[in-house]
Structures are given as structure tokens and as C-alpha cells.
Amino acid sequence: MFNICSLGLLLKQCEFNEYHNESINELKTSILNLSSYQSSFISCLISHSSITRHKLTNNLTNLQLSFDSVRSSYIETRLHQIKNTFQSSKSIQSEDHLFHAFFIFQLGSIVRLLIKSTLINTKTKIKKPKKSF
Numbered sequence: 726m727f728n729i730c731s732l733g734l735l736l737k738q739c740e741f742n743e744y745h746n747e748s749i750n751e752l753k754t755s756i757l758n759l760s761s762y763q764s765s766f767i768s769c770l771i772s773h774s775s776i777t778r779h780k781l782t783n784n785l786t787n788l789q790l791s792f793d794s795v796r797s798s799y800i801e802t803r804l805h806q807i808k809n810t811f812q813s814s815k816s817i818q819s820e821d822h823l824f825h826a827f828f829i830f831q832l833g834s835i836v837r838l839l840i841k842s843t844l845i846n847t848k849t850k851i852k853k854p855k856k857s858f
Contacts, residue, residue, distance in 0.1 A: 748825055751802040752795065759791040759832065766839065785840055792836040799829050 766784040769776055803822070810816065 745824075747806065748799075748802055751805070752798050755791070755795045755798040759788075759795050759836075762787045762791040763836070763839070770843070781843065785843060788836055789840060792833060795832065796829060799825065 762784070766788050769780065769784050803825075
């Protein structure tokens with residue numbers, strides 16, 4: 726919940742300037758993809774029916790890969806914007822970059838928490854009581 730609340734506060738404080746709008750256009754597809762995989766993963770977890778280990782593993786893999794895609798898209802976008810800044814007389818405020826970097830960091834934290842909590846639960850085995858006389 727902390728990570729989600731942090732993202733909410735971040736969005737309230739973020740100034741939506743030209744730098745932000747360019748970033749949104751570049752990252753929109755990969756963030757929507759991440760959102761979709763995250764929703765399907767959570768739906769899988771809260772479903773009333775049982776899920777197979779294969780389906781859970783597949784959802785975890787898709788969630789991680791979609792976050793990796795967001796992260797790599799962000800890096801490419803950032804490098805592209807730095808290149809454009811050097812070629813033009815524009816300037817980038819450090820706050821702009823920090824807002825986006827923190828946003829990506831929080832998304833990554835949420836994904837890691839989901840994966841770790843699920844892996845911990847799938848690795849714990851229920852011990853059957855030993856028969857004794």
C-alpha cells in the first residue's frame with residue numbers, strides 16, 4: 726500500500742509539462758501492457774477457483790517481462806530526450822527526471838513485492854504430520 730500511496734502523491738505533485746507529455750507518449754504502450762499483466766496476475770491470485778503452478782509461473786513471468794519492457798523503454802526515452810536536449814536549446818529540469826525515475830522505481834517495487842510474496846507462498850510446503858505409535 727505504501728508504494729501505491731507514494732505513486733498517488735507523486736502524480737498529484739508532478740507538473741505535466743512538455744517533457745512529461747513526451748515521456749507519456751513514449752511509455753504509454755509498455756505501461757498499459759504492464760497494467761494488463763498486473764491485473765491478470767492479481768485476478769489469478771484472488772480467483773475462487775484453484776490455479777495451476779504453470780499458470781501462476783506464466784503470470785509471474787509475464788509480469789516481470791512487462792516491467793522489464795517498461796524499464797528499458799524508460800531508459801531509451803530518457804536517452805532520446807537527453808540527445809534532443811543537447812541538440813536544441815531546451816533544458817530539462819531535474820525534477821522532471823526525478824519524478825519519472827521515482828515512478829519507475831515504485832512500479833518496480835510493486836512488481837518485486839508481488840513476485841516475492843507469491844514465490845514465498847509457492848515454495849513453502851505444508852508438512853504432513855508424521856505417523857507415530
